[in-house]
Amino acid sequence: MKPKIILQTDFPKLNLIKKGKVRDIYDAGKNYLIVSTDRLSAFDVIMSQGIPYKGKVLTKISEFWFGLTKNIIQNHLITTNVDEFPIECREYAEDLEGRSMLVKKAKIFPVECIVRGYISGSGWNDYQKTGKISGITLPKGLVESEILPQPIFTPSTKAEIGVHDENISSAEAEKIIGKEVFEKLKTAALSIYKTASEFALTKGIIIADTKMEFGIYNNEVILADEVLTPDSSRFWPLSSYQKGKAQESYDKQFVRDYLISINFNKQPPPPVLPEDIIEKTSDKYLDALYQLTGEKLF
Numbered sequence: 001m002k003p004k005i006i007l008q009t010d011f012p013k014l015n016l017i018k019k020g021k022v023r024d025i026y027d028a029g030k031n032y033l034i035v036s037t038d039r040l041s042a043f044d045v046i047m048s049q050g051i052p053y054k055g056k057v058l059t060k061i062s063e064f065w066f067g068l069t070k071n072i073i074q075n076h077l078i079t080t081n082v083d084e085f086p087i088e089c090r091e092y093a094e095d096l097e098g099r100s101m102l103v104k105k106a107k108i109f110p111v112e113c114i115v116r117g118y119i120s121g122s123g124w125n126d127y128q129k130t131g132k133i134s135g136i137t138l139p140k141g142l143v144e145s146e147i148l149p150q151p152i153f154t155p156s157t158k159a160e161i162g163v164h165d166e167n168i169s170s171a172e173a174e175k176i177i178g179k180e181v182f183e184k185l186k187t188a189a190l191s192i193y194k195t196a197s198e199f200a201l202t203k204g205i206i207i208a209d210t211k212m213e214f215g216i217y218n219n220e221v222i223l224a225d226e227v228l229t230p231d232s233s234r235f236w237p238l239s240s241y242q243k244g245k246a247q248e249s250y251d252k253q254f255v256r257d258y259l260i261s262i263n264f265n266k267q268p269p270p271p272v273l274p275e276d277i278i279e280k281t282s283d284k285y286l287d288a289l290y291q292l293t294g295e296k297l298f
Contacts, residue, residue, distance in 0.1 A: 002052070003052045003053055003298075004095075005050040005051075005052055006050065006055060006095060006099070007038060007039055007049075007050045008037070009024045009035050009037060009095065011095075013088050013091070013092075014026040014027070014028065014033065014089065014092070015027040017032075021041040021044075021046055022037055022039050022040070022041065022054075022055070023036050023037065023226070028088075028089065028102060031078060031086075031102050031104060031105060032102075032103050032104075033085065033096075033101070033102055033103075034100065035055070035095075035096065035100045036054075036055035036058045036059050036099045036100070036226070037055050038050030038052065038053070038054045038055045039054075040255060042259055042270075043264070043266040045266060045267065045268050045270050046270070047255070047270045047273060048272070049273050049278060051278060051282050051285065052278070053282055053285060054281075054282065054285050056098040056099045057229075057230070057286060057288065057297070058099075058229045058231055058285075059080060059098060059099050059100065060098070060297075061230075061288065061289055062077075062101070062226045062228070062229055063077065063080050065227045065228040066223070066227060069195060069196065069223065072188060072192055072195060073188045073191075073192070073221070073222065073223050074222045074223070075222055075224065076103040076104040076106050076223065077101055078101075078103055079101075080098075080100065080101050080102075082096050082097050082100070084102070085100075085102050086102075098297075104222070106215030106216060106217040106222055106224045107215050107216050107217070108158075108213055108215040108224055108225070109177050109181065109185065109214050110157075110176060110177070111156070111157070111158065111173050111176055111177055111185070112155060112156040112157070112158050112165055112212075112213065113153070113186070113211065113214060114153070114154045114155065114167075114189075114209060114210070115151050115152070115153055115154075115189050115193035115210055115212070116133065116148060116151060116154055116209040117147065117151040117193065117197055117207065117208060117209060118145055118146065118148060118208040118234075118236075119138070119143075119144065119145065119146050119148060120144065120145055120208050120234055120247070121209070122167060123154065123167075124145075126167060127142065133154050133167065134156075135170065135171070136152050136154065138152075143243055143244040144243070144244060144245060144246065145208070145241075145242075145244065145247050146243040151197075153170070153186045153189055154167055155167075155168055155170065155172075156168055156211075158213075170182065181221065184221050185214050185221070188221070188223070189214075192223070192227075192228075193207070193210060196210070196228050200235070201238065203291050203292055204237065204291060205237065205250070205288070205291055205292065206236040206241055206247075207228065207233055207235060208234035208235075208236055208247070209234050210227075210232055210233035210234075211232045211233070212225070212228075212232070213225035230250050230251035230252075230284070230285055230288050231251065231252075234247075234249055235249055235250035235251065235288055236248065236250075237250070249284075250284045250285070250288035250291075251281075251285070251288075252281055252284075254277050254280045254281045255273060255277060255281055258274070258277045
């Protein structure tokens with residue numbers, strides 16, 4: 001039986017306060033309810049078709065990492081058990097099951113916290129032009145996908161849907177959130193990346209880079225949003241890793257490659273995706289979950 005694909009959530013008795021590229025956030029009284037849909041965005045355009053199991057994979061992987069890193073810094077997760085959600089959520093249990101988190105109402109800092117252990121993506125593009133990423137000078141002669149001498153913290157702006165985040169320097173980030181908070185976020189992000197990337201290597205996965213969000217709750221800085229998923233990170237199979245070129249990945253690369261092949265202009269409306277591209281992408285997400293946690297969704 002094919003899984004139900006959820007592209008939109010519609011919970012009339014709950015108060016929708018934000019609709020992101022993938023997640024919908026509802027006000028649940030003293031907490032928030034975050035629902036991960038099966039939506040997929042590529043080149044900042046939300047596709048009209050969903051990826052089977054995607055929302056559940058994102059939720060399961062985030063839950064796993066929140067548990068593994070809570071000794072480094074506390075996080076916003078309260079529970080993923082629908083039976084423990086507020087009573088008004090119960091009638092939507094079927095849609096919420098496996099893809100939702102009840103979380104603390106943290107106030108999110110307006111800076112994305114990116115840690116890079118390998119040189120790829122926008123970081124690789126910046127390095128080719130300037131020899132730097134976010135103002136950090138890197139050794140000469142690095143090639144695409146090469147491991148960096150040590151992981152680097154490269155903040156970016158938080159952009160609205162349809163607008164690209166922009167890499168910024170540490171000094172610019174400090175102006176936005178203050179030096180003390182900046183140092184806390186940098187220290188926590190680098191520590192989380194070190195713990196997670198070392199663990200992932202034992203499971204045959206390279207975490208090339210990742211994007212995290214932090215917030216303030218009860219005057220304490222905590223980890224929030226999703227964490228270390230294929231949507232917020234580059235996961236590469238260790239078995240096929242070879243520096244000097246782009247890598248295979250456990251994410252939506254099949255979709256990106258298809259869109260490039262048809263010369264998609266990276267503007268809405270999105271094209272119709274072939275079924276095999278959707279299935280291969282779903283398989284990648286499921287494989288990432290299984291490799292990291294040993295868990296299967298069916």
